[in-house]
Each structure stands twice: as structure tokens, then as C-alpha cells.
Amino acid sequence: MLYLGIDVGSVSTDLVLLDNDLQVVEKLYLRTRGNPIRAVQEGLRTLKERYRDEDVAACGTTGSGRQIASVLVGADAVKNEITAHAVAALELDRDVRTIIEIGGQDSKIILLRNGVVSDFAMNTVCAAGTGSFLDRQAERMGIPIEEFGDYALKAGMPVRIAGRCAVFAESDMIHKQQMGYNPADIIMGLCEALVRNYLNNVGKGKDIRPKVFFQGGVAANKGMKLAFERALGFEVIVPEHHKMMGAIGAAILAKDAVSRTGSTRFRGFALAEHRFESRGFECEGCANRCEVARIHENGREIGCFGDRCGKWSSRIASYPAKAGNM
Amino acid sequence: MKVGIPRGLLYDQYHPFFTRFFTELGAELAVSPPTNRAILDAGIQCCVDEACLPVKVFHGHVSCLKAQCDLLFIPRIMRLYRGEYICPKFCGLPEMVLNSIYGLPETITEPFYADSMAGLRKWALRAGARITRDRRRIKAALEAAIAEQLRFKTGYDDQGYPIRVALAGHPYNLYDTFINMNVRKKLNRLGIGVVTEESMDEEEMAPEVASLFKKPFWTFARKTYGFISASVAGKRVQGIVYVSSFACGIDSVILELVRDRIGDFPMLVLKIDEHTGEAGVDTRIEAFADMLERSGRVEDHHSPHGQRLSCCESPV
Structure with missing residues (x-):
């Protein structure tokens, strides 16, 4: 039996399949590109070629797009990213006491004590130092993001970059470039600035103790790992599936949910070929004028999102349990 | 005479006092509706950018009310308890509003010190004079408003949750x-x-x-x-x-x-x-x-x- 976990984030949509021992047997890392439905469908289409519906014993969703994904695929568990990341990390190692997670648009710190979350924090309004910012800087410097970390490791003397704000950091970087510093020193300087920003912002006042797990897409950047280790003074562990930890957590939570309910609500891989359409409209029911997104599957409405009062989102209670070939 | 009261900032805490006071003086009231998107948008549009969200929302309520009243009440709350202050944005609230929103009616912006009877009386006489010349009526309205406020209970205290x-x-x-x-x-x-x-x-x-x-x-x-x-x-x-x-x-x-x-x-x-x-x-x-x-x-x-x-x- 396999357990499917889907993490629909701002930048990437990740799908994993776990086996009975909760080992990763399949992982897909896709770009969300502002269209969570299409990203999930793309993932299912790939999986469809190798697996049958019956293989999937449970399905869970997480990430900022977890609700929409859950309606789409029929999830057994819909969980926030904090809990999902914590569950996945604890499954790997019961002794983890701190999780640093930096994703596309947000960053988090999760403190674990005795196997449960004891405190957490997320970045507030500003997304400085997250994956999208690094992406942008890599693009601006003409260096593929995958090689960003290797560049950083080549740095002799990292330059100091202002890390408080992405806009300031960028202009500071440009100034340093204009003064002729080499790219490696600038990139490592940027990593150090982002780590400083993270520790003073998200990590402010938090008791960061080892073992520390560094998760999320940004953990692939070796420069960031090194900068964290220098700042903290101890080893920072990047788990093998660091990008997929949210999805892994969702799959584990789904497995648990099904062990209680007895059967999965997963609607099958055929969903990949269904025609989904999102039609937005402004509800005129009251002065709030909520922007409601209406999701249609093959012309049939399956769910609404974005209203405050529940007038639309609670309207559709049931959708087809299994996806047929319509 | 129609007095406009914006449903922003400390309205939720002190509306019994203010509404009763103006009603006792014989004024009709216009209160803005609970905050909604139009109010938020209007507030963001006209308020200075540095202000906090609730101050922006207050501006939104004002701009929603301005055409519906003859006299607009912009509370300048200075003090609620002896020896203490509240956020400085409250002291400067009328100036912020008056300089940010065009086409306002007449306004009541007298400083409001609630920490003594003398302070309240001073406010009442000044604010009340905009509506009536009858000082006795103003004093009676103040008494009634204080009594109304003292009867008022607010806050959440949910029971029965794990x-x-x-x-x-x-x-x-x-x-x-x-x-x-x-x-x-x-x-x-x-x-x-x-x-x-x-x-x-x-x-x-x-x-x-x-x-x-x-x-x-x-x-x-x-x-x-x-x-x-x-x-x-x-x-x-x-x-x-x-x-x-x-x-x-x-x-x-x-x-x-x-x-x-x-x-x-x-x-x-x-x-x-x-x-x-x-x-x-x-x-x-x-x-x-x-x-x-x-x-x-x-x-x-x-x-x-x-x-x-x-x-x-x-x-x-």
C-alpha cells in the first residue's frame, strides 16, 4: 500500500508516495506557477503512468493550497504546514529539537520538545530571505539557482549585505557588484545576511537547540546551510528529502487518518485528465464583497473558496467519491 | 441635527456613552456599518501610509459617514485613567482625519479626559454646546451617558470548550x-x-x-x-x-x-x-x-x- 502526500506551496507543489514503512518511493517536485490545480493534475498524471488507484491507501494535503488540493483529490487529512513538517521530521529522528524551514514565500521555525511542537513562529508580513528572493537574485546575477550554493562555498571573504529588507539587500548587492567584489563573496554575504535576518526575525527569542533540521527548498543551498552553522555554532542537518518534508508529513497524517476511518477518500489518478476551471466572482451578498473562487470539474461545480461567511464554501457538501472517466 | 459616529477604534468599548450623550441632547445619530472591504479600501486610500491598520480603518468609517451627517464626531481620547496615556495616535486623530479627508462636515474634536468628573464635564459642555445651549440638558445627558456606560458589559468569556x-x-x-x-x-x-x-x-x-x-x-x-x-x-x-x-x-x-x-x-x-x-x-x-x-x-x-x-x- 502507498500513501500519497501533496504539499501545495506558493512556489512548488510536491507529491510523495510513501510505502508501509513510511519510506519515500516516489517524489515529484513541480512548480506551482500560480496554478495549484494544474500543478496537482500534472503530478497525478505522472504518477498515473506507474501506479493504480488501488495502490493509494490514503491521501493527505498540506501547504497554503491544501484546501483546494483536498477538494480536488479527496484528501483524508488536510493539515497546516507546521504540523506536517514536524510530523515528518519526528518520523526521521525523534531527537530533533529545532526545525528551520524556508520555503518559497515564508519561513518558519518550529521548536520540538519531547516529540511535540512546543513553539513555532512564521515570518510576518515581509518575505525577505525566502526562496523567491533567492531565485530572483540568482536570475539577476545570471547564475542558475542550483549552483548558487556551490558559488557561495567558494567565497574567501564574504561581503556584508544588509539583510533586513529584500529591497535593501538587493540594492546593497548591486553596490557591492559595482565595486567589483567577486560573485562568490557576494553570494555568501547574501546567505549570511539572510541567516542573520532569519535569526533576528523568525528566530528571535527562540531557544535553538541541536539537533537542528533545515527543511524546505532553500535548504538545497549549501551556502545557507554553512551560514546557519557558522551563526549557530553547531551542525545543521539537511534531511535527504528536505524539499518534500511537508508532503511526507501530509502522507503520514493521512495514513493515520485512514487507520481510524477505515477507507480512503482518494478520488483516483483519472483526475489528471479532468477539466478543471476556476471562475472568480465578487459576491454581492454584503458589503464585504468577498472574492470567491468557484472550482468547476468537467463543468460541475465542486467547491468554492474565499468567502468569509461560508455562504459559498459550505454550499457543496458532497462531490463524487471516485473520479470516473467523464 | 444629525451626529455621525464612526464605528472605529474605541467605538466598541465606549459607544454606550457617546451614543447616549448625543441622543439625550436630541441629536439624531448616524453610525457607520461594521467594517467591510469598501471601508477598508477607503481608509487605505485616504489615510497617511505610516498609520496602523485600525487608524486606517477609522478613516474609512469617516469617509463612509461624511455625507450622511451634519456634525461628525472624531473622538480625541487623551486619557482614560489617572496618570496614564493612550496611544498618541488618538490624540492626533482629528488632525490626521481633517488633513486627509476632503468634504467633511463640521466636526467635534474636543479633547476627552475620562479620568475625572471635571474632565468629563469640560468635554461635555464643549461638545454639547455644538448641539444645544441648554447647559442643564448637557449635564443631564452626561449623567445619563455615564450611567449607560457603567451598565455596559463587553468582552468574550467562552464556556464549554476543551x-x-x-x-x-x-x-x-x-x-x-x-x-x-x-x-x-x-x-x-x-x-x-x-x-x-x-x-x-x-x-x-x-x-x-x-x-x-x-x-x-x-x-x-x-x-x-x-x-x-x-x-x-x-x-x-x-x-x-x-x-x-x-x-x-x-x-x-x-x-x-x-x-x-x-x-x-x-x-x-x-x-x-x-x-x-x-x-x-x-x-x-x-x-x-x-x-x-x-x-x-x-x-x-x-x-x-x-x-x-x-x-x-x-x-x-
């Missing part, structure tokens, strides 16, 4: 369900009841506040600090949810004082600003609920399975 948290922050952030995305309802849905500072006697807060190195300067700081500290010390709640508007100076001080006092007691700080997307708030609240629920279970958990405590037992 988990209870203290909901803290400035009242206009807690009771404006539009700007806080109805955080109480979201918590209730997850099985968490909330209690606010109005349900605690001031005497209970006093010893906590007295233990600070100096008496807080601001009324909001004193009350919020006292309420949170006393709730934690008295084991009345399992967690704190603090709703704070982005860039609030007073909150930045209160939060440091509170953190220092409560140590690692669970606290969630929700920063609110102009965004209307709820995903961020939902994620934080759900994660906080999970944390409270799971940590509660670990404490009295005697699982025969030994090591595997709670990580996979979540009721999804």
Missing part, C-alpha cells in the same frame, strides 16, 4: 471581526474558547503590573500585560493569542514585557494588516491549536507503545 486561551490585544483589533478575520470564530471551530481582559477584575491584574520595574505609561500596556500575566499565573488558560496590528509601537513593548514574564508559555502573535487572504492566519491558528492539543495530551499520556507518543495521533 481548551481555553486568552485573547489579548487592543480592543479595536479584537472586536473588529473584519480586520481580524474573525479569529474568535476560527478558534471556536477548532475547539478553543477565548476569554478577554474585560472578564478579569482590575484587582487581579494589579499585583502583576506592580511587579514591573516601573508603572506602564499606557493604559493598553497596563491592562494587556496585567491580563496576560495574571491569566498565566492563575492557570486560567492554556495559551495566549495576541492580535497585533503591524507596526504598532505599543504592542512591540507589551510583547517584550509579556515574553519576559511568561517564558515558554504558548503564545501566538497574529499580525494583522491590509491583506484579506486568510490562508496565513488559518495556518498559524491551526498549528497553534495542534500544538496546544498535542502538548496537553503528552502531559497526561501513558502510552503502552512507549516511544511513539503523540506525533501520529492527531485527529485530522
Whole structure:
């Protein structure tokens, strides 16, 4: 039996399949590109070629797009990213006491004590130092993001970059470039600035103790790992599936949910070929004028999102349990 | 004569006083509707950018009311308790509004000192004179308004939930369900009841506040600090949810004082600003609920399975 976990984030949509021992047997890392439905469908289409519906014993969703994904695929568990990341990390190692997670648009710190979350924090309004910012800087410097970390490791003397704000950091970087510093020193300087920003912002006042797990897409950047280790003074562990930890957590939570309910609500891989359409409209029911997104599957409405009062989102209670070939 | 009262800032706390006062003087009232998107948008558009969200929302209420009244009441609340102040934005509120919104009717902006009878009387006579010349009527209206306010009870005190948290922050952030995305309802849905500072006697807060190195300067700081500290010390709640508007100076001080006092007691700080997307708030609240629920279970958990405590037992 396999357990499917889907993490629909701002930048990437990740799908994993776990086996009975909760080992990763399949992982897909896709770009969300502002269209969570299409990203999930793309993932299912790939999986469809190798697996049958019956293989999937449970399905869970997480990430900022977890609700929409859950309606789409029929999830057994819909969980926030904090809990999902914590569950996945604890499954790997019961002794983890701190999780640093930096994703596309947000960053988090999760403190674990005795196997449960004891405190957490997320970045507030500003997304400085997250994956999208690094992406942008890599693009601006003409260096593929995958090689960003290797560049950083080549740095002799990292330059100091202002890390408080992405806009300031960028202009500071440009100034340093204009003064002729080499790219490696600038990139490592940027990593150090982002780590400083993270520790003073998200990590402010938090008791960061080892073992520390560094998760999320940004953990692939070796420069960031090194900068964290220098700042903290101890080893920072990047788990093998660091990008997929949210999805892994969702799959584990789904497995648990099904062990209680007895059967999965997963609607099958055929969903990949269904025609989904999102039609937005402004509800005129009251002065709030909520922007409601209406999701249609093959012309049939399956769910609404974005209203405050529940007038639309609670309207559709049931959708087809299994996806047929319509 | 129609008096316009914007439903912003401390309206939720003091509307019995102000509405009764103006009604007693024979004025008709126009009150803006609860905050909605149009009001928020109008506020953001006309208010200075540096102001906090609740001040912007107040501007929105004013711009929604300005054509519906002959006399607009912009409270300049200076002091609520002796020896204390409230946020400086309240003292300068009329200037901010008058210089940001065009086409306003006549306004009442007299400074309001609520810490003494003399202060209240001074305000009443000045404000009331805009509506009537009958000083006796104004004094009677003040008495009636004070009595009305004293009868008024506000605040949340949810019963019957497995988990209870203290909901803290400035009242206009807690009771404006539009700007806080109805955080109480979201918590209730997850099985968490909330209690606010109005349900605690001031005497209970006093010893906590007295233990600070100096008496807080601001009324909001004193009350919020006292309420949170006393709730934690008295084991009345399992967690704190603090709703704070982005860039609030007073909150930045209160939060440091509170953190220092409560140590690692669970606290969630929700920063609110102009965004209307709820995903961020939902994620934080759900994660906080999970944390409270799971940590509660670990404490009295005697699982025969030994090591595997709670990580996979979540009721999804």
C-alpha cells in the first residue's frame, strides 16, 4: 500500500508516495506557477503512468493550497504546514529539537520538545530571505539557482549585505557588484545576511537547540546551510528529502487518518485528465464583497473558496467519491 | 441635527456613552456599518501610509459617514485613567482625519479626559454646546451617558470548550471581526474558547503590573500585560493569542514585557494588516491549536507503545 502526500506551496507543489514503512518511493517536485490545480493534475498524471488507484491507501494535503488540493483529490487529512513538517521530521529522528524551514514565500521555525511542537513562529508580513528572493537574485546575477550554493562555498571573504529588507539587500548587492567584489563573496554575504535576518526575525527569542533540521527548498543551498552553522555554532542537518518534508508529513497524517476511518477518500489518478476551471466572482451578498473562487470539474461545480461567511464554501457538501472517466 | 459616529477604534468599548450623550441632547445619530472591504479600501486610500491598520480603518468609517451627517464626531481620547496615556495616535486623530479627508462636515474634536468628573464635564459642555445651549440638558445627558456606560458589559468569556486561551490585544483589533478575520470564530471551530481582559477584575491584574520595574505609561500596556500575566499565573488558560496590528509601537513593548514574564508559555502573535487572504492566519491558528492539543495530551499520556507518543495521533 502507498500513501500519497501533496504539499501545495506558493512556489512548488510536491507529491510523495510513501510505502508501509513510511519510506519515500516516489517524489515529484513541480512548480506551482500560480496554478495549484494544474500543478496537482500534472503530478497525478505522472504518477498515473506507474501506479493504480488501488495502490493509494490514503491521501493527505498540506501547504497554503491544501484546501483546494483536498477538494480536488479527496484528501483524508488536510493539515497546516507546521504540523506536517514536524510530523515528518519526528518520523526521521525523534531527537530533533529545532526545525528551520524556508520555503518559497515564508519561513518558519518550529521548536520540538519531547516529540511535540512546543513553539513555532512564521515570518510576518515581509518575505525577505525566502526562496523567491533567492531565485530572483540568482536570475539577476545570471547564475542558475542550483549552483548558487556551490558559488557561495567558494567565497574567501564574504561581503556584508544588509539583510533586513529584500529591497535593501538587493540594492546593497548591486553596490557591492559595482565595486567589483567577486560573485562568490557576494553570494555568501547574501546567505549570511539572510541567516542573520532569519535569526533576528523568525528566530528571535527562540531557544535553538541541536539537533537542528533545515527543511524546505532553500535548504538545497549549501551556502545557507554553512551560514546557519557558522551563526549557530553547531551542525545543521539537511534531511535527504528536505524539499518534500511537508508532503511526507501530509502522507503520514493521512495514513493515520485512514487507520481510524477505515477507507480512503482518494478520488483516483483519472483526475489528471479532468477539466478543471476556476471562475472568480465578487459576491454581492454584503458589503464585504468577498472574492470567491468557484472550482468547476468537467463543468460541475465542486467547491468554492474565499468567502468569509461560508455562504459559498459550505454550499457543496458532497462531490463524487471516485473520479470516473467523464 | 444629525451626529455621525464612526464605528472605529474605541467605538466598541465606549459607544454606550457617546451614543447616549448625543441622543439625550436630541441629536439624531448616524453610525457607520461594521467594517467591510469598501471601508477598508477607503481608509487605505485616504489615510497617511505610516498609520496602523485600525487608524486606517477609522478613516474609512469617516469617509463612509461624511455625507450622511451634519456634525461628525472624531473622538480625541487623551486619557482614560489617572496618570496614564493612550496611544498618541488618538490624540492626533482629528488632525490626521481633517488633513486627509476632503468634504467633511463640521466636526467635534474636543479633547476627552475620562479620568475625572471635571474632565468629563469640560468635554461635555464643549461638545454639547455644538448641539444645544441648554447647559442643564448637557449635564443631564452626561449623567445619563455615564450611567449607560457603567451598565455596559463587553468582552468574550467562552464556556464549554476543551481548551481555553486568552485573547489579548487592543480592543479595536479584537472586536473588529473584519480586520481580524474573525479569529474568535476560527478558534471556536477548532475547539478553543477565548476569554478577554474585560472578564478579569482590575484587582487581579494589579499585583502583576506592580511587579514591573516601573508603572506602564499606557493604559493598553497596563491592562494587556496585567491580563496576560495574571491569566498565566492563575492557570486560567492554556495559551495566549495576541492580535497585533503591524507596526504598532505599543504592542512591540507589551510583547517584550509579556515574553519576559511568561517564558515558554504558548503564545501566538497574529499580525494583522491590509491583506484579506486568510490562508496565513488559518495556518498559524491551526498549528497553534495542534500544538496546544498535542502538548496537553503528552502531559497526561501513558502510552503502552512507549516511544511513539503523540506525533501520529492527531485527529485530522
